[in-house]
Amino acid sequence: MISAIAGLKGPYILSWEEIGRTVQRASPGVFVLGTFETALSRPSIVGRSDTDIAKRLLSYTGFDTHFGFSLCPSAEVAFLAECELFHDLQPAFNLLHPELPEGYELQCPRCARLRY
Numbered sequence: 001m002i003s004a005i006a007g008l009k010g011p012y013i014l015s016w017e018e019i020g021r022t023v024q025r026a027s028p029g030v031f032v033l034g035t036f037e038t039a040l041s042r043p044s045i046v047g048r049s050d051t052d053i054a055k056r057l058l059s060y061t062g063f064d065t066h067f068g069f070s071l072c073p074s075a076e077v078a079f080l081a082e083c084e085l086f087h088d089l090q091p092a093f094n095l096l097h098p099e100l101p102e103g104y105e106l107q108c109p110r111c112a113r114l115r116y
């Protein structure tokens with residue numbers, strides 16, 4: 001069910017073991033956190049990593065129960081995907097718009113923000 005949004009895989013249990021099993025290489029990517037029931041309808045967090053999504057997900061273990069993720073070919077693509085998820089899903093604990101990756105000048109595809 002979660003794979004319908006932005007090519008996300010999951011939901012998976014948010015644990016060291018499951019992250020190690022499902023995210024098998026260091027890569028930029030996006031993720032959502034929530035419970036199994038709310039990961040799609042209203043996730044608690046939408047986020048990204050510009051370099052290693054597994055490492056970023058590991059920092060959230062214990063925060064929530066489930067995650068979905070999608071690997072991205074670059075930090076730029078991860079930022080754009082995070083913006084789309086942020087606007088579509090309106091996560092409960094993301095109070096601020098996603099920040100621009102360091103060294104990039106990009107525009108959010110939804111609200112035309114530049115250089116946060």
